Amino acid sequence: MSSLIEEAKRRAAYRAVDQHITYHVRLVGIGSGSTIGYVVERLLQRGKEANARIVFIPTSFQSRQLIVDNGLTLGDVDQYPELDVTIDGADEVDENLNAIKGGGGCHLREKVVAEAAKKFIIIADYRKNAKTLGEKWKQGIPIEVVPFTYTRVIKELKDLGCENPTLRMANAKAGPVITDNGNFLIDAHFGLVNSPGELLRKIKLLTGVVEVGLFVDVADVVYFGNEDGSVSEKKR
Ligand SMILES: O=C[C@H](O)[C@H](O)[C@H](O)COP(=O)(O)O
Numbered sequence: 347m348s349s350l351i352e353e354a355k356r357r358a359a360y361r362a363v364d365q366h367i368t369y370h371v372r373l374v375g376i377g378s379g380s381t382i383g384y385v386v387e388r389l390l391q392r393g394k395e396a397n398a399r400i401v402f403i404p405t406s407f408q409s410r411q412l413i414v415d416n417g418l419t420l421g422d423v424d425q426y427p428e429l430d431v432t433i434d435g436a437d438e439v440d441e442n443l444n445a446i447k448g449g450g451g452c453h454l455r456e457k458v459v460a461e462a463a464k465k466f467i468i469i470a471d472y473r474k475n476a477k478t479l480g481e482k483w484k485q486g487i488p489i490e491v492v493p494f495t496y497t498r499v500i501k502e503l504k505d506l507g508c509e510n511p512t513l514r515m516a517n518a519k520a521g522p523v524i525t526d527n528g529n530f531l532i533d534a535h536f537g538l539v540n541s542p543g544e545l546l547r548k549i550k551l552l553t554g555v556v557e558v559g560l561f562v563d564v565a566d567v568v569y570f571g572n573e574d575g576s577v578s579e580k581k582r
Pocket residue numbers: 377378379380381382434435436437446447448449450451452453456
């Protein structure tokens with residue numbers, strides 16, 4: 347990954363921490379993916395004392411490891427159903443702050459932890475900044491499904507106009523990717539998504555679908571790290 351992209355992720359993450367993890371914040375959701383690592387990096391720079399009063403809620407196995415390995419206090423969303431702030435990455439964000447998430451297959455828990463927070467902040471590099479969803483992210487909308495339903499869901503997605511729904515296959519294992527929740531993932535290509543709310547509702551109604559990687563009307567603020575080293579902010 348180019349250092350320009352990594353630097354863009356880092357700047358967006360640092361800005362989000364500096365602006366939103368303020369003195370009175372006690373419960374913080376920690377997203378998943380590569381960008382979120384820079385959030386933890388920034389938190390650690392603030393020193394032990396600043397983090398000691400905060401409980402961190404993970405959104406995946408990876409995010410849980412990140413919290414534990416860096417000596418932060420771990421909680422879970424079943425103990426804390428209402429959080430102050432959640433910060434997370436995204437695969438693409440449109441001009442209305444709707445997002446595609448789940449490139450790493452974590453979108454079920456990510457959505458729960460995002461919706462639990464009073465403020466949901468997305469951090470991303472410039473490659474993810476789009477006018478319309480589907481413009482830049484070409485890997486489809488991630489959909490978590492109960493394993494035995496996947497051929498049914500694939501058929502129903504085709505009936506909804508999906509171009510090429512594909513069962514996500516693992517790289518270092520034979521067979522499909524298994525999510526943290528023991529489910530399968532389907533990546534569903536719908537081209538440009540002009541009405542993400544409508545599409546989300548249609549997919550979510552398919553029997554066997556556990557969660558869809560469309561985050562509609564959830565984000566409050568998005569920070570994009572730009573190529574020139576600046577950070578842009580979009581607010582709802
Ligand atoms: O399932 C994964 C998550 O939705 C990630 O937040 C998303 O894929 C972005 O990841 P990254 O920061 O690595 O681009």
